Amino acid sequence: MNDHDLMADDDVTPEASILLVSCYELGHQPLGIASVCGFLRRAGYTCETMDIAVEPFDVHKAARAQIVGISVPMHTALRLGIAVAQRLRQINPTCHICFFGLYAQLNADYLLDHIADSVIGGEFEEPFVALVDALVRQRKKRGRSRHPWWQSQRAPDIPGVSFPGRKTGPVLRRLPFAVPHREGLPSLTRYAHVEIGGARRLVGYVEASRGCLHHCVHCPIPPVYGGRFFVVPQQVVLEDIRQLVEAGAQHITFGDPDFLNGPGHALRVVRAMHRAFPELTFDFTAKVEHLLARRECLFELAELGCLFIISAVESLSDVVLANLNKGHTRADVYAALDLVRRAGVAWRPTWIPFTPWATLDDYIDILEFVHSEGLVYHVDPVQYTIRLLVPPGSMLLGRAAIQPFLGPLDETGFTYQWTHPDPRMDELHRRVSALVERAGRAHEDPAQTFHEIRRLAYEMRDGEPPELAPPPLLDRAERPPWLTEPWFC
Numbered sequence: 001m002n003d004h005d006l007m008a009d010d011d012v013t014p015e016a017s018i019l020l021v022s023c024y025e026l027g028h029q030p031l032g033i034a035s036v037c038g039f040l041r042r043a044g045y046t047c048e049t050m051d052i053a054v055e056p057f058d059v060h061k062a063a064r065a066q067i068v069g070i071s072v073p074m075h076t077a078l079r080l081g082i083a084v085a086q087r088l089r090q091i092n093p094t095c096h097i098c099f100f101g102l103y104a105q106l107n108a109d110y111l112l113d114h115i116a117d118s119v120i121g122g123e124f125e126e127p128f129v130a131l132v133d134a135l136v137r138q139r140k141k142r143g144r145s146r147h148p149w150w151q152s153q154r155a156p157d158i159p160g161v162s163f164p165g166r167k168t169g170p171v172l173r174r175l176p177f178a179v180p181h182r183e184g185l186p187s188l189t190r191y192a193h194v195e196i197g198g199a200r201r202l203v204g205y206v207e208a209s210r211g212c213l214h215h216c217v218h219c220p221i222p223p224v225y226g227g228r229f230f231v232v233p234q235q236v237v238l239e240d241i242r243q244l245v246e247a248g249a250q251h252i253t254f255g256d257p258d259f260l261n262g263p264g265h266a267l268r269v270v271r272a273m274h275r276a277f278p279e280l281t282f283d284f285t286a287k288v289e290h291l292l293a294r295r296e297c298l299f300e301l302a303e304l305g306c307l308f309i310i311s312a313v314e315s316l317s318d319v320v321l322a323n324l325n326k327g328h329t330r331a332d333v334y335a336a337l338d339l340v341r342r343a344g345v346a347w348r349p350t351w352i353p354f355t356p357w358a359t360l361d362d363y364i365d366i367l368e369f370v371h372s373e374g375l376v377y378h379v380d381p382v383q384y385t386i387r388l389l390v391p392p393g394s395m396l397l398g399r400a401a402i403q404p405f406l407g408p409l410d411e412t413g414f415t416y417q418w419t420h421p422d423p424r425m426d427e428l429h430r431r432v433s434a435l436v437e438r439a440g441r442a443h444e445d446p447a448q449t450f451h452e453i454r455r456l457a458y459e460m461r462d463g464e465p466p467e468l469a470p471p472p473l474l475d476r477a478e479r480p481p482w483l484t485e486p487w488f489c
Contacts, residue, residue, distance in 0.1 A: 016136050018047035019065035023080035025053070025073060027192035027485025028205035028253065032071035032101060034180035039125040042178045045132060052084060054190040062091045066139075067132055069098050074220075075389060078103040078414055085115045096135055098161075100124040102220045105170055106393040107414050112164045119162045121224050122170025123210065125178070127160035134158060172211075174230040179239045182247070192485035194251040194281070196307060198477035200484070201281075204244030205253045208237050208269045212257040214287065216312075217325045217395040218352065218388060221257055229257075231265045238272055245277055251307070252282040253483070259284035263294045267301070274304045283483075285310040288328035291336045298343040307481040308346035308378075311336065316369055317362045320355055323401045337373060346480040348378050354387040354429050356405035356420055360461045363428065367454045376471045377479045380486035381440070381449040385433045390416040428460050447471045 020037060022030030030051050040047050048061050062068075068088055072078040078099075085097050098118040099111050105121020112119055120127045134156040155163035160171035193200040211229035215222045241252055252273070259266050266284075273280060284301075288311050291298065298309075315321055316330045328336075333349075340347040353363050370379055390396050390406070391414055397406075407417035420426045432453055439449040451470040458466040 016045070016132060016139065017064050017066045018045060018132065019061050019068045020047055020049045021068060021070045021081070021084055022049070022051040023053060023070065023072065023077040023084060025071070025077065025205075026255075027053075027483070028203065028255070029182065029185055029188055029191050030071060031180060031205055031207060031255065032073055033069070034182045034185060035178070036069060036071075036100070036125050036128050037181040038178035039129050040132065041181050043129045043133070045129075049184050051186055052080065054186050057084070057087065059091055062088050065092060065095050067096045067098070067135060069100055069128055071101050072099055072103045073101040075103055075391065075414060077101070078107060082115060089115070098128065098131060100128060102224055103391070103414070105224045106220055106391050108162050108167055109392070110411060110414070112162060112167070117163070119167075120160055120170075122160060122172050123175050123230065124160070124171070126175050127158060127171055130158045131161050170224055172225060172228055177232050177236045179236050179243075182243060188244070188248050192483045194283070194307065194481060194483055195476070195479075196281075196481040198475070198479075201250035202248045203251045203253055203483065204241065204247070204249030205255050206237055206240050206244070207255050208232055208234075208259065208266060209256045209262055211261075213261050214258070214327060215325055215395065216327070217323075217399060218314075218390075219257075220391060220394070222395055223393045229261045231262055234265070234269050234272060237269050238276065241273055241280075242276070245280065250280065252280060254282060254284040256285065258287050258290060260286040260290040260294045260297065263290075263297050267297060270301060270304050270306075278305075281305045281307045281481075283308045283310065283481075285312070287311065288313060288326075288332050288336045291339060292328075292332060295339055298339060298345065302343045302345045306345050308348050309340055310348045310350060313349040314352045315355070315358060315362065316365050317358060320357045320362065323355070323357050323399065324352075333369075346378060347375070348480075348482070349375070350386075351379070351383045352386045352388055353384060354420070354425060356388070356402060356418055358425070360422065360424055360428070360457070363425070364454075364457050364461065367450075367457060370450070371454070371471060376447050376450050377474055377482070379446075379450075380482075381436045381446055381453065382486045384450075384453050385429065385436050387429055388418070390418060392416075424460055428457065431456060431460075445473055447473050 020033035022033045033049050037047050050058055050061055070081045070084060072081045096117045099116045100120040104119045108119040155166050162168050188202045192203055194203050209229050209231045211225035212221045213227055213229055215227055282305055286309055313333055314324055314326055318330050337347055351366060353366055370376055396402050405418045409416050435452055455468055
């Protein structure tokens with residue numbers, strides 16, 4: 001039996017057969033499709049789910065689907081989602097394929113021209129339900145026609161939903177949130193764990209807010225949200241946490257783009273969570289400037305169970321930070337590190353060491369900061385390989401500083417090409433990436449990988465291998481808490 005033999009006719013259910021697909025959500029059980037599923041169930045629909053990050057592609061689900069929603073919150077998910085959509089087209093040519101999420105909005109032109117029937121960005125759940133409603137109404141009018149029933153009429157006018165020939169902006173308002181529906185998703189055991197003291201704990205992933213107040217020009221959020229953010233009601237967040245705890249979660253990751261955009265809301269959520277589940281630990285992401293501005297929150301968050309904080313530091317070069325509009329300086333990084341340490345919380349900075357404005361000395365500066373501040377085990381080696389991504393719609397495209405280095409759009413790679421003015425940096429990126437990939441396959445100790453990267457960077461700059469003392473290797477029980485999935489942003 002081949003894939004085409006499995007294709008179902010139009011009348012699988014009285015309403016519609018809906019499939020929600022996640023391709024990659026940073027090693028967490030996919031909140032994106034769980035949230036859409038919650039909205040659909042409240043509207044009276046049922047749906048199936050598939051997470052190809054941890055489970056095989058299910059041709060039976062693909063064959064009977066009439067409406068497919070593909071969640072693409074990040075670049076990696078988009079590239080995987082394209083492959084999923086192409087296979088869906090082969091198995092089930094008449095299904096309606098909708099891409100939703102940040103990278104759907106940024107790449108709407110390509111998606112609508114090549115593979116998608118609709119695209120939704122911004123606050124996507126309510127528009128997706130409205131899309132399903134409209135497609136079901138159209139199907140009822142078409143009856144049992146074997147032609148694609150979603151093409152039977154002029155595309156409906158649905159706020160936030162773009163169709164070929166009719167592109168619209170995202171919905172940017174607070175939605176009447178439903179509790180995410182996680183039944184049918186793979187077990188938490190299939191996703192990232194938190195490791196502390198050598199022991200691993202199951203992790204649940206929630207969001208207490210969406211969007212962001214800030215305009216870091218390399219981030220995919222500002223082009224879509226335009227400096228706006230929306231809180232998720234406390235009772236919705238707590239009910240989601242409750243079902244994750246019942247599923248075995250011992251630690252919660254707050255996946256908000258910045259948990260301290262709304263510090264009062266964040267504190268209320270964490271206080272209520274701690275009252276209900278006092279043994280539960282958590283982590284969150286916050287900007288350097290927010291750590292400094294909301295410093296009074298950090299000590300209470302630590303007492304309530306915060307294990308570590310992730311901050312997108314990106315660089316120690318004030319030139320690079322200014323070009324990225326990060327809102328902090330090199331001096332602020334040291335101040336934030338000191339503050340987080342005094343609060344008794346581990347700090348896990350993330351980096352974009354390869355940008356057009358970063359020099360080889362800047363790269364070594366990051367390594368020396370990590371080494372001298374005892375942060376070797378706080379930074380996953382993959383962070384030393386990150387190269388600036390410039391997707392369609394990026395705010396970077398309007399910055400004069402990047403124009404001398406910018407090349408054409410790689411349409412199928414969903415990024416603009418750029419070349420570093422110092423060829424050594426492009427070569428270093430290639431060699432460090434290969435080194436980290438090899439070390440990952442070998443499950444090498446992160447400190448050993450760091451030492452090899454540091455030696456390579458000095459050799460690239462000075463032309464000969466340096467004499468460098470390696471950082472001490474720590475037993476797993478001595479290492480700071482960390483997530484077993486290394487991608488943070």
